[in-house]
Amino acid sequence: MTEIDRREFIRKAGIGAGAFTASAWLAAxxxxxxxxxxxxxxxxxxxxxxxxxxxxxxxxxxxAYIDKAKGKSPTVEQFQDQTDIRVNYKEVINDNVSFxxxxxxxxxxxxxxxxxxxxxxxxxxxxxxNLGYLERVDHSLLGNFSANAGEIYKxxxxxPGNTHSIPWQSGITGIAYNSELTGRDITTVEDxxxxxxxxxVGMFTEMRxxxxxxxxxxxxxxxxxxxxxxxxxxQKLLQQREDGIVRQYYxxxxxxxxxxxxxxxxxxxxxxxxxxxxxxNSPIKFVVPDEGGILWVDNMAIPQNAENPIDAHEFMNxxxxxxxxxxMTAWINYISPVPAAQDILKDAKDNYTRQVAxxxxxxxxxxxxxxxxxxxxxxxxEETEWIELFxxxxxx
Amino acid sequence: xxxxxxxxxxxxxxxLTLPGIGWLLLFFAIPMVTMFSVSLQxxxxxxxxRLTFHWANYSQAFGDSSTQAFRSLFYAAIVxxxxxxISYPMVYWIAFKAGRKKHxxxxxxxxxxxxxxxxxxxxxxxxxxxxxxxLGPLKDWGLLDESFRLLATPLSxxxxxxxxFLPFMALPLFVALDRLDPAMLEAARDLYSDRFxxxxxxxxxLSLPGVFAGSLLTFIPAVGDFIDAELLGNPSTTMIGxxxxxxxxxxxxxxxxxxxSFLLMAGILVGVALYARWLGTEELTG
Numbered sequence: 001m002t003e004i005d006r007r008e009f010i011r012k013a014g015i016g017a018g019a020f021t022a023s024a025w026l027a028a029x030x031x032x033x034x035x036x037x038x039x040x041x042x043x044x045x046x047x048x049x050x051x052x053x054x055x056x057x058x059x060x061x062x063x064a065y066i067d068k069a070k071g072k073s074p075t076v077e078q079f080q081d082q083t084d085i086r087v088n089y090k091e092v093i094n095d096n097v098s099f100x101x102x103x104x105x106x107x108x109x110x111x112x113x114x115x116x117x118x119x120x121x122x123x124x125x126x127x128x129x130n131l132g133y134l135e136r137v138d139h140s141l142l143g144n145f146s147a148n149a150g151e152i153y154k155x156x157x158x159x160p161g162n163t164h165s166i167p168w169q170s171g172i173t174g175i176a177y178n179s180e181l182t183g184r185d186i187t188t189v190e191d192x193x194x195x196x197x198x199x200x201v202g203m204f205t206e207m208r209x210x211x212x213x214x215x216x217x218x219x220x221x222x223x224x225x226x227x228x229x230x231x232x233x234x235q236k237l238l239q240q241r242e243d244g245i246v247r248q249y250y251x252x253x254x255x256x257x258x259x260x261x262x263x264x265x266x267x268x269x270x271x272x273x274x275x276x277x278x279x280x281n282s283p284i285k286f287v288v289p290d291e292g293g294i295l296w297v298d299n300m301a302i303p304q305n306a307e308n309p310i311d312a313h314e315f316m317n318x319x320x321x322x323x324x325x326x327x328m329t330a331w332i333n334y335i336s337p338v339p340a341a342q343d344i345l346k347d348a349k350d351n352y353t354r355q356v357a358x359x360x361x362x363x364x365x366x367x368x369x370x371x372x373x374x375x376x377x378x379x380x381x382e383e384t385e386w387i388e389l390f391x392x393x394x395x396x
Numbered sequence: 397x398x399x400x401x402x403x404x405x406x407x408x409x410x411x412l413t414l415p416g417i418g419w420l421l422l423f424f425a426i427p428m429v430t431m432f433s434v435s436l437q438x439x440x441x442x443x444x445x446r447l448t449f450h451w452a453n454y455s456q457a458f459g460d461s462s463t464q465a466f467r468s469l470f471y472a473a474i475v476x477x478x479x480x481x482i483s484y485p486m487v488y489w490i491a492f493k494a495g496r497k498k499h500x501x502x503x504x505x506x507x508x509x510x511x512x513x514x515x516x517x518x519x520x521x522x523x524x525x526x527x528x529x530x531l532g533p534l535k536d537w538g539l540l541d542e543s544f545r546l547l548a549t550p551l552s553x554x555x556x557x558x559x560x561f562l563p564f565m566a567l568p569l570f571v572a573l574d575r576l577d578p579a580m581l582e583a584a585r586d587l588y589s590d591r592f593x594x595x596x597x598x599x600x601x602l603s604l605p606g607v608f609a610g611s612l613l614t615f616i617p618a619v620g621d622f623i624d625a626e627l628l629g630n631p632s633t634t635m636i637g638x639x640x641x642x643x644x645x646x647x648x649x650x651x652x653x654x655x656x657s658f659l660l661m662a663g664i665l666v667g668v669a670l671y672a673r674w675l676g677t678e679e680l681t682g
Contacts, residue, residue: 097441097648100441101441104441104442104444105444108444127442131442198543199543199545199548199630205642205646206646207646207647241631241632244630246630246631247548247630248548248629248630248631249631253627256521257521257525260522260525260527260528261525261526261527262521262525262526262527262547262548380440380442380443384440387647387649391460391642391647394631394634394642395460395461395464395634395638395639395642396630396631396632396633396634
């Protein structure tokens with residue numbers, strides 16, 4: 001299964017349930033819900049629920065986001081054998097927001113949720129940490145993380161000091177192009193605005209990806225972006241649309257048109273394009289623009305008041321062993337936060353795994369890494385403003 | 397029949413409708429009330445949504461999306477007219493001239509619709525691709541400019557909806573024409589009517605219930621369609637269905653999405669009421 005399935009398709013199929021929760025229904029019947037204020041605020045003194053290993057771990061993850069063999073995950077099996085912690089691994093997350101909607105209410109009331117580890121994307125980590133919905137991680141239990149994690153995964157802007165999360169896997173938002181149709185190499189975000197490609201350019205319906213990439217193209221670091229910058233980005237996008245340069249705004253469905261020549265170039269997620277670039281003969285190429293691309297990171301985090309926080313730490317530490325990280329990457333094909341996994345995969349017996357090991361889309365080169373940025377952390381107010389600006393763009 | 401049996405008999409009609417009423421209550425009435433409540437809520441995903449009778453959702457929704465709303469009505473009107481123009485002669489021929497093969501032709505008409513909606517529309521993307529099996533050769537032979545395209549234009553969206561909704565127009569028309577008593581036409585001719593005025597004065601008026609049903613069945617879902625605009629359209633063909641979908645799946649502005657749905661529903665109800673009045677269908681369908 002590819003990124004598109006996880007991020008877009010299922011998301012579209014399963015509309016978020018936020019507004020339809022019990023409290024909304026009670027409210028509809030005239031019964032007041034809670035006051036909506038977060039009451040589970042964590043302070044640095046807030047202790048974990050236990051300092052013992054309980055022998056159980058409830059893990060919520062996305063579908064197809066861990067290695068599998070014969071219906072089981074070798075990584076999970078090995079962890080269970082070595083630690084005597086029984087893992088209750090569930091693929092219950094189909095998109096960030098609707099998953100968040102399922103745990104928001106108990107968390108806001110200071111109650112625990114049935115998960116010890118959840119995997120969500122960086123911007124949601126920032127949001128949840130800010131609301132006090134996540135436990136602080138104890139780095140004294142995460143020796144493998146400090147020893148083996150790549151430098152760009154440490155102290156990220158969305159979670160300074162990795163106080164509430166450590167990365168699971170990640171991917172890049174950049175540009176894919178068909179070199180036969182563009183007739184030249186695409187190197188910049190500005191190329192997406194080139195009138196020469198009128199009607200042949202694809203952009204994303206994802207607000208975060210599109211706005212942040214365009215800001216990078218304007219030379220603005222998303223983290224420093226002001227509302228004026230966001231408005232300027234909107235104007236640029238509106239102009240691009242008015243000039244007929246954009247063929248359509250895509251969710252997951254840009255892969256087919258870039259493959260069959262309807263699109264000459266498009267915003268793209270690295271994971272989608274990986275399969276087309278392995279082997280080296282395809283005219284389809286993926287590029288991280290000169291001005292920068294976006295590294296989105298899915299992270300492991302422990303929800304506030306989780307029952308088995310020490311078991312969770314054990315697992316988080318376990319997957320940062322290079323051999324385990326390599327074993328997962330060979331199957332998942334996303335970017336591993338453990339660079340040492342690359343050397344292990346390069347020695348693999350099968351050709352496909354060696355190609356994966358050598359792909360810059362799975363193991364970005366230092367040059368690429370230096371151009372990667374995170375999504376802008378948006379406050380709730382900013383998020384509303386940005387969504388409004390962006391909706392105007394995609395709803396022509 | 398004893399009096400108790402008669403008393404029981406009185407309840408039979410209610411008992412018979414019970415499954416239907418239960419079904420409607422569960423899957424229509426309750427969701428409608430919930431949605432209506434959502435349309436009056438305020439809030440965000442983080443804070444949750446609370447019912448505050450925020451009627452401004454409605455004015456906000458209308459202000460934000462009137463362009464797309466009018467575009468949808470416009471597209472749906474064209475689609476209704478085109479499906480009518482295509483199906484009427486076709487089913488007229490099937491009803492009156494196809495004889496014993498009538499049902500075979502009807503089956504042929506419906507055959508493409510045995511394939512799911514989404515697959516049919518996706519295959520249009522394949523057929524109409526810029527360098528696909530249709531446009532590719534024409535461009536190679538120099539008959540079309542390289543930049544010419546059919547996909548991602550209003551034309552492909554309207555054509556896509558027309559194609560997808562054709563049976564909704566064709567079938568009611570067929571039923572109306574097929575029911576028509578041939579003796580009526582013979583009578584018209586006996587009274588010295590030529591074929592054309594027989595059609596205008598007998599056939600067409602008698603097929604009006606079919607026209608009415610067909611145009612409603614086509615127009616209403618066409619207004620709310622979003623698949624065709626999403627797959628075959630460009631940024632300037634966004635329809636109201638796309639806006640509502642986006643409010644729910646991307647912007648998580650459930651209240652505004654719900655308000656928009658109710659506005660659309662109200663608009664369509666008013667339109668249909670006027671249309672019914674104009675066509676005077678109580679007589680025709682009753």
